[in-house]
Amino acid sequence: MSLVLRLIVICLILISASPVAAAGFSQVGTYSFAWEGVFTSGRLSTLGGSDLADRSPATLLVNPSPLSTGSGVGLSYDHADYIYSTIVSDIQFHTYAGTAGWNNLRLNFARQDYVLESEYIRTAYNPEGTGETFDIRDRMTVIGVSYDLGTALFGKPSFRWTVGAAWRGYSRIFADLDADANSWDLGTTLSWRAEYKGGWTGLTGAVSWQNFTDATFTVDEHQALLPRPLRTGLTMETAFGRAGHSGDLFKFLMAFTRTSRLGDTYRPDADHVGLEALFLDALALRYGHSTQVTGGIGSWGIGVILDGRLLGPVTVELDWGEMSFDNPTFTGDKTIWGARARYSF
Numbered sequence: 001m002s003l004v005l006r007l008i009v010i011c012l013i014l015i016s017a018s019p020v021a022a023a024g025f026s027q028v029g030t031y032s033f034a035w036e037g038v039f040t041s042g043r044l045s046t047l048g049g050s051d052l053a054d055r056s057p058a059t060l061l062v063n064p065s066p067l068s069t070g071s072g073v074g075l076s077y078d079h080a081d082y083i084y085s086t087i088v089s090d091i092q093f094h095t096y097a098g099t100a101g102w103n104n105l106r107l108n109f110a111r112q113d114y115v116l117e118s119e120y121i122r123t124a125y126n127p128e129g130t131g132e133t134f135d136i137r138d139r140m141t142v143i144g145v146s147y148d149l150g151t152a153l154f155g156k157p158s159f160r161w162t163v164g165a166a167w168r169g170y171s172r173i174f175a176d177l178d179a180d181a182n183s184w185d186l187g188t189t190l191s192w193r194a195e196y197k198g199g200w201t202g203l204t205g206a207v208s209w210q211n212f213t214d215a216t217f218t219v220d221e222h223q224a225l226l227p228r229p230l231r232t233g234l235t236m237e238t239a240f241g242r243a244g245h246s247g248d249l250f251k252f253l254m255a256f257t258r259t260s261r262l263g264d265t266y267r268p269d270a271d272h273v274g275l276e277a278l279f280l281d282a283l284a285l286r287y288g289h290s291t292q293v294t295g296g297i298g299s300w301g302i303g304v305i306l307d308g309r310l311l312g313p314v315t316v317e318l319d320w321g322e323m324s325f326d327n328p329t330f331t332g333d334k335t336i337w338g339a340r341a342r343y344s345f
Helices: 003-016 042-046 057-061 118-125 150-154
Strands: 072-082 091-102 105-116 136-148 159-174 177-196 199-209 216-219 222-225 229-240 250-261 270-279 283-290 297-306 314-326 331-344
Touching: 042 072, 042 283, 042 297, 042 314, 042 331, 057 072, 057 091, 057 105, 057 136, 105 159, 136 177, 150 159
Parallel strands: none
Antiparallel strands: 072 091, 072 331, 091 105, 105 136, 136 159, 159 177, 177 199, 177 216, 199 229, 216 222, 229 250, 250 270, 270 283, 283 297, 297 314, 314 331
């Protein structure tokens, strides 16, 4: 069997794997880690967290081996607002991310802050009200490196194979209780693209294992278990163009990701699906669904892309969307938005 066929068989086996999470609960719940995958970036959220092949900087939060984007630098900021129906009425996610690439090497950075309004924490912990407030914030900081081995191994630009690793730092401030922990993520992404007259078709498979070192942290003398999600994803893209036109007239994307919870965790396994239609490489319409939260998540959004046709070596992408919840924790629609900029050289 050739090397190419062996790699394809290995990826198919990994993508079809679905370990069952063991029953049990951590003694101290976490926030951003417990809800990780609910919100990562504007585009990924509107696609239900399904596209592990997404090349935005914030993808590092769910896939430590994003596909190489060539030589250049990129920055992104994403924001989400949620309404927590039973305890507090204001939850915000702030995600800052950046990437720097040179040929096949890519350095990645992402930081996500999960912030609760301190006034509601004060009310919850001291209903009589003494004026004392409590800070609550979860922060994930991820630094990773990935490298594209595809051209060197396969000798053809139609194959891309990226491997990557990331260090994940977690810190938590809740009232006067502080905790922190460090863990590691591993991932690999294999992509194949076939071009033909009038368009092209691409397939991308990705495997991501977060916290594979099984790190825990201690807060208030209790041990909390960090989730160990194993993500296996498959993305298919097909595009159509015409002679004399630069770029694609229309591109359609379908993505599926399975999140399997390894170890003793109270989060269930989850499925994520997403659809995207891109017109003239400029306007994207998106739909997604995820079972990450009981009751499921439905999401939709739009994206606007301003690329080299207007801005030369700079590409700017703007995302906006809504996520709909109907479960005991979250209710109603939540707004998400994001902005990304990239300079290629």
